Amino acid sequence: MLQQVDSNLHKKLLTREELDAYDPESESWQKQFARRYTHHSELTGVLNNLENVNETVYNKFAIAISPTMVKLMDRDDPNCPIRLQYLPSHHEESKPGFATSLDQLGEEGDTIAGTSVVHRYPRRVLFLVSNTCSTLCRFCTRKRMVSQPAGTVAKDQIEASIDYIAGNQDIEDVLLSGGDPLTFTDERLDHILGELRRRAPHVRFLRIGSRMVVQMPTRVTPELCAMLEKHRVQMINIHIDHPKEITPLLRERVKLIQKAGIMMGLQTVCLKGVNDSVEVMRELFMQSIEMGVRPYYVYSTDMVEGAHHFIVPHRRMLELYEGLRGWISGPAVPTFIVDGMGGLGKLPIIPSYVREEARPDGSGTTVKCRNYKGMTVEMPGLGQDFSLPTQSN
Numbered sequence: 001m002l003q004q005v006d007s008n009l010h011k012k013l014l015t016r017e018e019l020d021a022y023d024p025e026s027e028s029w030q031k032q033f034a035r036r037y038t039h040h041s042e043l044t045g046v047l048n049n050l051e052n053v054n055e056t057v058y059n060k061f062a063i064a065i066s067p068t069m070v071k072l073m074d075r076d077d078p079n080c081p082i083r084l085q086y087l088p089s090h091h092e093e094s095k096p097g098f099a100t101s102l103d104q105l106g107e108e109g110d111t112i113a114g115t116s117v118v119h120r121y122p123r124r125v126l127f128l129v130s131n132t133c134s135t136l137c138r139f140c141t142r143k144r145m146v147s148q149p150a151g152t153v154a155k156d157q158i159e160a161s162i163d164y165i166a167g168n169q170d171i172e173d174v175l176l177s178g179g180d181p182l183t184f185t186d187e188r189l190d191h192i193l194g195e196l197r198r199r200a201p202h203v204r205f206l207r208i209g210s211r212m213v214v215q216m217p218t219r220v221t222p223e224l225c226a227m228l229e230k231h232r233v234q235m236i237n238i239h240i241d242h243p244k245e246i247t248p249l250l251r252e253r254v255k256l257i258q259k260a261g262i263m264m265g266l267q268t269v270c271l272k273g274v275n276d277s278v279e280v281m282r283e284l285f286m287q288s289i290e291m292g293v294r295p296y297y298v299y300s301t302d303m304v305e306g307a308h309h310f311i312v313p314h315r316r317m318l319e320l321y322e323g324l325r326g327w328i329s330g331p332a333v334p335t336f337i338v339d340g341m342g343g344l345g346k347l348p349i350i351p352s353y354v355r356e357e358a359r360p361d362g363s364g365t366t367v368k369c370r371n372y373k374g375m376t377v378e379m380p381g382l383g384q385d386f387s388l389p390t391q392s393n
């Protein structure tokens with residue numbers, strides 16, 4: 001079975017009362033998967049002040065929300081940061097003043113023919129194994145494939161991808177992503193990871209990107225962790241955009257992953273109205289590092305169709321970074337990134353704290369350094385080259 005959930009499982013949506021009493025640990029993740037809300041009308045009576053979006057929204061991107069995430073949503077507030085990420089809005093239909101795309105990152109251009117491997121950087125590849133996620137984010141950068149029938153990754157494509165990686169001794173870093181690789185059954189994932197390790201022993205670093213750990217934490221079981229440990233998966237990057245998503249259940253399941261000796265990193269998308277606030281980001285990254293998950297990247301929202309209303313301007317991202325650097329623990333400060341259009345790759349968004357200036361008297365340059373509080377100090381030595389003369393014998 002390539003795909004993950006038994007489609008015969010009966011879809012029984014939870015009412016508001018049932019959701020209030022719902023314990024996600026009381027049933028398998030497959031059953032929770034089958035209980036996902038897939039139309040905004042299904043949330044009537046569960047959430048108040050719902051937007052009645054036009055059906056055309058569904059032509060562009062489906063809706064699917066796990067009961068765990070709906071339970072986290074504020075019942076009344078349409079601006080709840082969890083609601084904004086997952087509920088469709090009329091903004092998705094408006095025409096922005098710039099070109100949007102379903103493949104802003106130009107991944108298709110770097111995909112090896114017949115495979116689902118995106119080979120853009122030297123020595124590392126992105127291996128897209130699934131086109132499914134447990135809950136769909138309205139700003140998803142892979143709308144071209146996620147939840148799209150045409151985006152299904154066929155079994156022979158996966159085999160061809162493993163062949164490609166096995167045949168390229170230069171590849172030392174493989175990231176499994178999608179969609180979400182954890183939407184596969186343990187057996188299917190066991191097969192893919194096992195074949196990768198068996199046929200590509202030159203791969204030194206094997207990692208997985210998953211938001212399902214957050215959206216459906218009970219997917220993380222002792223059996224899953226034992227299997228990941230067996231295949232020496234070294235890192236799992238999870239995706240959290242707001243501290244509200246960090247629940248006691250998530251903390252518990254993160255510990256299971258860590259006990260298997262797997263490093264954990266955090267990826268965040270900078271989203272207008274959700275987390276474009278210094279206070280929210282400080283709290284998110286400190287909570288993350290508290291549970292041993294190292295903040296890794298904050299991505300600028302990509303210019304994918306229907307996501308323009310989430311974009312935070314570059315200058316605001318610089319301010320947010322400055323609100324973190326020096327103000328919270330150093331290891332809790334992630335790198336801010338914009339993914340360049342058309343395959344340019346990841347580009348850091350970093351404010352300058354050090355600048356070199358010409359001296360007014362024309363006697364060379366000096367370097368001025370600014371700290372997190374805005375205090376500056378001149379460090380003339382940094383503007384000079386102290387290279388030593390070569391010794392002659």
Ligand code: SF4
Pocket residue numbers: 132133135136137139140141142146178179180211239
């Ligand atoms: S979890 Fe990631 S891949 Fe899945 S819908 Fe959200 S952003 Fe897209």
